[in-house]
Amino acid sequence: MSIYQDLGVEPIINAAGNATVLGGSIMDSETLDAMREAAASFVLIDELQAAAGTIIAELTGAEAGLVTAGAAAGLMMATASCVTGSDPVRIDRLPDCSSMPNEVVVPKGHRIGYDHAVRAIGVTLIEAGMPHETLPHEIEGSLSDRSAAVLYVASRATSCLSLADVVSVSHAHSVPVIVDAAAELPPVENLRAFTASGADLVVFSGGKAIRGPQSSGILCGTRQLIEGAALNQLDMHVDLRTWTPPPGLIDRSGLIGRPDHGIGRALKVGKEEIVGAVVALQRYVNRDHLADQRRWSEQTRIIVDGLSSVQSLTVTFLESDQEKAYPRCEIAMPSSNRGELTYRFIEQLQSEHPRIFVRETHPADGRIEIHPVCLAAGEEHTIVERIRAIATAEAGH
Ligand SMILES: *Cc1c(COP(=O)(O)O)cnc(C)c1O
Numbered sequence: 118m119s120i121y122q123d124l125g126v127e128p129i130i131n132a133a134g135n136a137t138v139l140g141g142s143i144m145d146s147e148t149l150d151a152m153r154e155a156a157a158s159f160v161l162i163d164e165l166q167a168a169a170g171t172i173i174a175e176l177t178g179a180e181a182g183l184v185t186a187g188a189a190a191g192l193m194m195a196t197a198s199c200v201t202g203s204d205p206v207r208i209d210r211l212p213d214c215s216s217m218p219n220e221v222v223v224p225k226g227h228r229i230g231y232d233h234a235v236r237a238i239g240v241t242l243i244e245a246g247m248p249h250e251t252l253p254h255e256i257e258g259s260l261s262d263r264s265a266a267v268l269y270v271a272s273r274a275t276s277c278l279s280l281a282d283v284v285s286v287s288h289a290h291s292v293p294v295i296v297d298a299a300a301e302l303p304p305v306e307n308l309r310a311f312t313a314s315g316a317d318l319v320v321f322s323g324g325k326a327i328r329g330p331q332s333s334g335i336l337c338g339t340r341q342l343i344e345g346a347a348l349n350q351l352d353m354h355v356d357l358r359t360w361t362p363p364p365g366l367i368d369r370s371g372l373i374g375r376p377d378h379g380i381g382r383a384l385k386v387g388k389e390e391i392v393g394a395v396v397a398l399q400r401y402v403n404r405d406h407l408a409d410q411r412r413w414s415e416q417t418r419i420i421v422d423g424l425s426s427v428q429s430l431t432v433t434f435l436e437s438d439q440e441k442a443y444p445r446c447e448i449a450m451p452s453s454n455r456g457e458l459t460y461r462f463i464e465q466l467q468s469e470h471p472r473i474f475v476r477e478t479h480p481a482d483g484r485i486e487i488h489p490v491c492l493a494a495g496e497e498h499t500i501v502e503r504i505r506a507i508a509t510a511e512a513g514h
Contacts, residue, residue: 130496133476134441134488135300141324141331142491148329148397155392163351165388167363169395170343176402178309179319179337181366183346184391188299190384191320191334192234192268195295196221197380198318198345199266200238203367205376208349212239212380218265222292224251224278227270231297235268238380242268251278257286264292266318271298271311284315293317293342299334302326303442305406318342323390326490329397330390344368350381410443413489416497417444420487423501424448427508435486445476446487448504455483458511465507473500 121128131139144152166183173182185191199221200214201207207217221235225244236242243264246255256267256278267287269280280296287294296311299322311319316338323333336346347366357375386394417434424432424446431449435441450458459480466473476486487500 127470127472130471130473130493130499131491132487132489132496132500133474134445134490135322135325137324137331139474139491142326142328144328144330144393144397145400148393148400151396152330152389152393155389160388162386162388162391163347163362163366165391166347166351166386167366169391170366172395172399173335173337176308176398177312177319177335177337179312179343180340181343182335182337183343183350183366184323184386184394185320185334185336185346185350185381186384186386186390187324187332188297188320188322188334189231189234190381191299191336192231192295192297193237193384194336194346194350194381195318195320195338195342196235196238196240196266196268197349198342199293199295200240201349202341202345203348203372205348205372205374208345208376208379211349212237214239214265218263220261220263221266221268221295222256222259222264222287223268223270224256224273224283226251226275227268227273229270229273229297231299232268232270235295240265246278250275253278253282253286256283257290260287260290260292264290267292267294269294269296269316271296271301271307280311280314280316288315293339296320300325302401303406303409305402305404308402312337318346323394323397327394327397327401329394333386333390333394333397335394335398346381348376349379350384350386351379352382352385353378410437414444416489416492417446417487419497420446420489420501423498424504424508427505429508429512430504441488443488443490445489447478448475448485448487450483452483456481459483459485461511462504462507466503469503471499473503 135142169184170182219240220243221240222243225246243259245251245259294316296316296319301307318338321335323329324331421434429451433447435445478486
């Protein structure tokens with residue numbers, strides 16, 4: 118960890134799961150080796166993106182794919198493509214999309230902070246339904262000839278509004294569906310599930326469970342919409358007479374011209390990240406997922422057992438469920454003054470060394486979670502010791 122020492126930055130124990138603020142994920146050494154190799158040669162980025170797209174298509178079941186600068190960047194490129202298609206004039210106009218289909222319909226309960234990436238294209242979000250529930254006819258009633266896309270946030274799925282329902286009403290009006298599936302892995306089956314349900318574009322974070330570069334994302338979708346996304350993202354420092362983009366990514370013959378640098382040029386992806394993202398994706402698909410689950414279970418079990426004798430805390434082993442497809446540990450504070458106590462707990466975990474960051478699920482309600490997916494071997498014991506020590510000190514107050 119000497120580079121962090123050199124910089125005077127102290128690494129942390131990540132008991133919160135993959136999160137951008139905590140450093141995303143840890144790449145395998147094979148992924149890092151591939152990035153180092155990629156760094157040693159010049160390549161045409163569009164050719165590299167086309168090759169990456171072929172791999173993404175194979176592994177997701179979509180027609181095509183593109184590496185983006187994160188899932189949020191993927192949402193931007195997906196939205197841009199739905200607004201402009203492959204029309205160079207429209208691509209050049211963004212984020213002024215006043216002369217184009219410029220509305221994105223979203224179930225009201227699917228509004229999240231990351232939809233800033235969608236709005237950044239210049240579109241207006243049209244909220245359908247109510248905060249707690251949206252029904253398919255409410256999506257349908259919000260569609261019009263101004264609709265560029267429908268946004269569906271997979272983590273907000275409810276039984277009353279399945280992706281299949283949304284796809285069905287949207288496609289009936291020829292409007293594409295974008296799925297934010299940034300953190301929907303595991304299970305690995307989700308790499309294909311949203312595309313299989315008919316989504317036109319799906320984004321995954323490369324810096325979460327896939328364990329790719331923190332600033333990478335995977336966008337997959339129809340050939341036509343991925344072409345639009347690529348045209349909005351790729352550097353266009355090319356001469357129209359000599360430009361020969363790879364036909365697998367961009368069908369040159371179908372273009373009326375070449376756009377200038379698009380809105381996605383600010384979200385550029387380097388050759389190292391493109392290689393890192395696809396190598397990590399391949400490695401993720403081929404991982405022993407059962408072994409991962411077993412390891413996470415064992416670490417979680419050690420934490421739950423290690424804290425079971427702490428009288429003041431209610432510690433529960435949470436099985437893999439709707440919320441998260443992996444086991445984790447919930448810690449509930451005693452009922453009196455629990456919000457205050459929880460924040461004191463979190464503060465102490467984050468300030469003593471090594472600093473520990475837990476998932477702050479419902480702090481005001483006195484509940485936090487320990488997620489095992491980013492724990493190194495042995496860190497579960499450190500967590501037990503520290504929480505026991507803090508609980509003992511608190512009990513003495
Ligand atoms: C993490 C996340 C994102 C952003 O992913 P990045 O790869 O960090 O850009 C977007 N949407 C949701 C729902 C997420 O959980």
